[in-house]
Amino acid sequence: MGETVIMVSNVRRVYKTEVGLFKKTKKEVEALKGISFSINRGEIFGLLGPNGAGKTTMIKLLTTMLIPDGGTISIMGMDPVTQHRKVRPHINFILGGERNLYWRLSAYDNLAYFADLYKVPRVEQKNRILELLELVGLEDVAHQRVETFSKGMKQRLQIARGLINRPDILFLDEPSIGLDPVSARRLRDILLKLNEQGTTILLTTHYMYEADELCDRIAFIDKGQLITVDTPENMKRQTAGLSIIECKLTEVDAGKMEALSRLPHVRHVKQEQDDMITTIRLQTEMPQAVIPAIYQLVDETNISDLAIMQPTLEDVYVQLVGGHAK
Amino acid sequence: MEAVQRFFRHSVLSYKALFGWLDPKVYIFVMVLNPFSQLLFFAVLVNYVYGGEGLAGYIASNALLLCVMNSVFGIMSVITSDRGMGTLQLVMSTPSSKAPLFISRSLAHVVNGMFTAVMGLLFGILLFGLSIPFDALLSLLVIWLVSIFSACGLGLIIATFCLWSPSMHMWSNLLASLLLLVSGANYPLSVMPAWLEQVAVFMPLTRGVRLTKDIVNQGDFSQMATLLGQEFLLGCLFFAISLVLIAYAEYLARVKGTMDLE
Incomplete structure (x- = not known):
C-alpha cells in the first residue's frame, strides 16, 4: 500500500442560488453529503456515478476551484x-469536451502558454512540449491551429496540457466523453503509460468498461453520497452467484418487456435498442429457470441470440446505484 | 529575466488567443475602417460647427479616442473570451500570480491602442492637410501612451464586472459611450452640466484630450507634467482596483462555483 496522497473526510458542498427579481426565492442543492475516501500514490482511482451524483463537484474541490462547506x-x-x-x-486537471483550449493558437503555443503559467523554465519548455506532443501523437500537427483539430485530437492535446507541469496528481473529468472507440482506446493507453511513470490519477467516467480496465479502485457515488469503494475485482465478487442473460430480439413490445421484468428470480432488466435489434440483459441467480420462461413469453423466431454471461462492472453499478430500476 | 520574458510572451500569446482579430481582413474592417469612419464623422462635424477653427486639435484628440476599441472592447476580451472558451478556470487554477498575468494581457491592448490612434492621426493629417510640428508629435506619443494605459485600467475594472454579470455588451457599450461623452474631444468640458464635468475629472482620456488640444493648437506644453502625472496615477489606481476585484471574483468563484460559463 502506497502513501496516501489524497484524503477526503466527511466533505459537504451545498450550492445556493436565488431565483426571481424582486421576490427572491433561495434554493439549496446539496451536491455532496459527507463523502470520505482516500487515494494512494500511484493509484488510478475512478469516481463513478450517474449525472448529478456530485463527481464534478468533487473534482473541483480537489483541484482548488471550490471550497467545501464542511469536512476536510x-x-x-x-x-x-x-x-x-x-x-x-x-x-493538474483535464475536463472532457472540446473547450478548455485556445482554438486560435497552435498546439505548440497552447502548451507554451500553459508552460509559462506553470512557470516551467524556458530552457526546459521546448523539449518538454515536444515530448508531450509525441506522447499524445500530435507532433506532426504541432504548429497547426487547434480549430482545425478533430475532437479526439483536441482531447489528446488537453492531456498534454494537463501534463505540462509534470503533476504528481492528475484529475480527469469524463476525459473520453464523445470520443470514437479508437481515440478512447488511445486515451486509455496514454493514461496507463502515465500511471506506469508514477502519476496518481483520479478520473470520473460514465463508461464502466473504461473504469474496469483502468482503475485500481473505484468509488460509486450517487446523490452526493458514497455508495462503496473497492477494487473492480472485489466489486464484481459482490455479484457472486449472479448471472446475466443477454438476449437479442428482433421484435419486442412494452407488454412483453414488463412481463420479463416480472419473471420470478429476475433482479433487473436492462433494454438497449440498436437499429433492428433489441438487446435485453436480465440479472438473475437462476438462469436455468429464467431461460424457459423467456421462450414462453417471446416467440422464439424473434430470438436471434441468447447467452449466459458473467456480471460486468456495469451490472454491479446497476445493482448498487440503479437497483431500484426494475 | 525569465519572469520579464514570460511577461511579454504571455502578452503576445494571450492577444493572439483571446482577441482573435489577427486575420488581416477582419483587422482592417474592425480596427482600421471602423475607427477611421468614426474619426471622419467627428472631423466633418467639428469642421462644420467651428468653421475649421482648431481643427487640428479636434482631429488629434478624436484620433486618441480611437483607442477605445482596445481599451474597452479589447480589454473586455481579456476576461470574457477566456470565460467563453472555458479556459478561465484553467488559467485561474495555475500557480502564476494573477496581477502580472492580467497586466501583461492588457499591455498588448495598450500597444494596439497606440497603433490605432497614431494611424488615425496620420489619416486625419493626410485627409485634411494638417501640419503638426515634430516635437509636438513626440510629446503626443508620450501623452497618448499614458492616457491609453489609464483607459485600459478602467476597461479592466469594467471587464471584471463580467465575472459577475453576463451582460458584457451592456457594460462595454456604456463605457465606450461615457468615454466619448466626457473626454471633451468634440466640445469644451465647460459646456457640460457641472456634475458631468466632475465625472470627467475621474475619467481617463480627459487630460490626454486637453493636453493634445493645448499642444497641437497652441503649442502650449505648460500643463503637460501635472496632467500627465495625474493621468498616470489614475491609471495605476484603476489597475490596482481591477486586480483587487479579480482577486475577489476568484475567491467568490471558489465559494459559489461560478468561474466558468458551463
Whole structure:
C-alpha cells in the first residue's frame, strides 16, 4: 500500500442560488453529503456515478476551484482551501469536451502558454512540449491551429496540457466523453503509460468498461453520497452467484418487456435498442429457470441470440446505484 | 529575466488567443475602417460647427479616442473570451500570480491602442492637410501612451464586472459611450452640466484630450507634467482596483462555483 496522497473526510458542498427579481426565492442543492475516501500514490482511482451524483463537484474541490462547506480535504498533506497556492504546482486537471483550449493558437503555443503559467523554465519548455506532443501523437500537427483539430485530437492535446507541469496528481473529468472507440482506446493507453511513470490519477467516467480496465479502485457515488469503494475485482465478487442473460430480439413490445421484468428470480432488466435489434440483459441467480420462461413469453423466431454471461462492472453499478430500476 | 520574458510572451500569446482579430481582413474592417469612419464623422462635424477653427486639435484628440476599441472592447476580451472558451478556470487554477498575468494581457491592448490612434492621426493629417510640428508629435506619443494605459485600467475594472454579470455588451457599450461623452474631444468640458464635468475629472482620456488640444493648437506644453502625472496615477489606481476585484471574483468563484460559463 502506497502513501496516501489524497484524503477526503466527511466533505459537504451545498450550492445556493436565488431565483426571481424582486421576490427572491433561495434554493439549496446539496451536491455532496459527507463523502470520505482516500487515494494512494500511484493509484488510478475512478469516481463513478450517474449525472448529478456530485463527481464534478468533487473534482473541483480537489483541484482548488471550490471550497467545501464542511469536512476536510488533504492533497499531499496540504489543505487546498488555505494552501491552494502550494497545492497548484503539484496537480493538474483535464475536463472532457472540446473547450478548455485556445482554438486560435497552435498546439505548440497552447502548451507554451500553459508552460509559462506553470512557470516551467524556458530552457526546459521546448523539449518538454515536444515530448508531450509525441506522447499524445500530435507532433506532426504541432504548429497547426487547434480549430482545425478533430475532437479526439483536441482531447489528446488537453492531456498534454494537463501534463505540462509534470503533476504528481492528475484529475480527469469524463476525459473520453464523445470520443470514437479508437481515440478512447488511445486515451486509455496514454493514461496507463502515465500511471506506469508514477502519476496518481483520479478520473470520473460514465463508461464502466473504461473504469474496469483502468482503475485500481473505484468509488460509486450517487446523490452526493458514497455508495462503496473497492477494487473492480472485489466489486464484481459482490455479484457472486449472479448471472446475466443477454438476449437479442428482433421484435419486442412494452407488454412483453414488463412481463420479463416480472419473471420470478429476475433482479433487473436492462433494454438497449440498436437499429433492428433489441438487446435485453436480465440479472438473475437462476438462469436455468429464467431461460424457459423467456421462450414462453417471446416467440422464439424473434430470438436471434441468447447467452449466459458473467456480471460486468456495469451490472454491479446497476445493482448498487440503479437497483431500484426494475 | 525569465519572469520579464514570460511577461511579454504571455502578452503576445494571450492577444493572439483571446482577441482573435489577427486575420488581416477582419483587422482592417474592425480596427482600421471602423475607427477611421468614426474619426471622419467627428472631423466633418467639428469642421462644420467651428468653421475649421482648431481643427487640428479636434482631429488629434478624436484620433486618441480611437483607442477605445482596445481599451474597452479589447480589454473586455481579456476576461470574457477566456470565460467563453472555458479556459478561465484553467488559467485561474495555475500557480502564476494573477496581477502580472492580467497586466501583461492588457499591455498588448495598450500597444494596439497606440497603433490605432497614431494611424488615425496620420489619416486625419493626410485627409485634411494638417501640419503638426515634430516635437509636438513626440510629446503626443508620450501623452497618448499614458492616457491609453489609464483607459485600459478602467476597461479592466469594467471587464471584471463580467465575472459577475453576463451582460458584457451592456457594460462595454456604456463605457465606450461615457468615454466619448466626457473626454471633451468634440466640445469644451465647460459646456457640460457641472456634475458631468466632475465625472470627467475621474475619467481617463480627459487630460490626454486637453493636453493634445493645448499642444497641437497652441503649442502650449505648460500643463503637460501635472496632467500627465495625474493621468498616470489614475491609471495605476484603476489597475490596482481591477486586480483587487479579480482577486475577489476568484475567491467568490471558489465559494459559489461560478468561474466558468458551463
